[in-house]
Amino acid sequence: MTTTEFIPVSEKTYKAISDLKGPNRTFDEIIADLVEHAKKQQLEDDVEAVLARKRFVEL
Template sequence: MNATKCIIVREEVWAALSHMREPGMTFSELIEEMIEHEKKRRLGEDIKRIQETEKLVEIPL
């Protein structure tokens, strides 16, 4: 379902987002790309934290 929502941002945030967009890219596409990037960053942090704090064992296949 497509829904249009208004998000209020400060003018400097709008300008920064505008500069991040590639030609022809919508703000929705930019935000989707940013969300995926953040998900991957968080996953990497979680993996690093687990490797540093948990005792891992190898499972033979």
């Protein structure tokens, strides 16, 4: 399913995304990759926070 939305971004942000895009990729692919990267980074940050507390729940 495709939805067409208009998301206002600054010229600087648009240029940064365009630079990542290249000739053979879509903005949708770039944004999806950025979202996936952000999710993975959040998981890593959460795991590091748990490990830093050194408190675990026994299973």
